[in-house]
Amino acid sequence: MPVEGATTTIHELQYSDAAKLIPLITTVFPKTSSIKILPFAPFNALIIIANPVTTQQIIDLVDQLDIPRGNRQIKLHTLQYASATTLAPLLSKIFADKIVAGKGEGKTATGSAVKIIAEPRLNALIIIADRLATDRVLQLIAKLDTVQGTSGETQLKLVPLENTSAKRMAVLLSKIFSDSVVAGKGEGKTAKASPVKIIEEERLNSLIIIAGRIEIEQILSLIKKLDVFQESGKIKSNFKLYHLKHAVAKDMAVLLKEVTGRITEVAR
Missing domain, CATH: 3.30.1370.120 (Ribosomal Protein S8; Chain: A, domain 1)
Structure with missing residues (x-):
């Protein structure tokens, strides 16, 4: 049955196997009455049936995934608390060899060992890396994906x-x-x-x-x-942290700094 208001687009891939990308793409863009994504083996392409806006969103994601992979795998990791669009550029700075200026998707230069893409629709991260690097990224994500402060400004x-x-x-x-x-x-x-x-x-x-x-x-x-x-x-x-029982930290810091020049007071 034709999809109302939709166009049909054939989008060829350069590096990835179209059939293998389908499960990930359809996780982000589930098959509905208005979206259909099918592999087209003769051209190693995707047939996308959707409205023009959704079609372009799908193509944008496919283009980020369609890179030389070597022994790298693709993993979709959903976040519970942290924002995917916040974590992606942070993780890219830590794990990517080179960062390409973009819109915060965490894009990396071609050939970089790790690529991390934010997927805001699912609040998820798409990680392209070898098994060892993927494990390291996931370990750090586990530490970062924590309950946010109640003030909303974490x-x-x-x-x-x-x-x-x-x-x-x-x-x-x-x-x-x-x-x-x-x-x-x-x-x-x-x-x-x-x-x-x-x-x-x-x-x-x-x-x-x-x-x-x-x-x-x-x-x-x-x-x-x-x-x-x-x-x-x-x-x-x-440095070393000292807790004072009786003296005021600020006063003690001033006195000791005059003598040594290397005292920092922390009033908490």
Whole structure:
């Protein structure tokens, strides 16, 4: 039966097998009375029957998927809490060899080991990578896809460090800014209800911060003070957190800074 208001388009593929792409494409665009997508083997093409707007959306997605794959696989991962359009560019910065300027879909240069595409219709990520890289991406997604703050202004920010180990900094900042810390392997994991989560990213020696706008500003301000190079000793930044029982941290910091020049006060 003809689809009312629809056009029929034959879209040829260069690299991917049209028949193998059908399951993924129809997950994003399920077959309905107004959408039909069929493989056409003679041309290694897709026959798309839909209205012009939907047809173009399907072609846009197919073009992002139709790349030289080698041993890379395609995986669709649905998110529970985080926004796909927010996570895709963040993950691309971490895992992609080169980033191509685009509209936030996480596009990477041809030949890049990892490509991550946001699929807002399902709030999902499409990951194109080899098995090992896919597992690494999924492990990081599991840490990032957490319950968002009730204020609705939860943000994600990637912060590269120059002079400090991301692992050490994540642990320290989690102790300072988290309501409660869950024992882990140094990723800075926090309790489910905590408004701040800080995760180390060893690939870039960076921190991934999940927090509200005000908390992020406070964290960035503290990182700027801690991530410094100590010229006198020619060593990278080193620090230790001390809890005071009786003295006021601000007053103590002023006094010790006059003596050493290397004290940072945190009033929390």
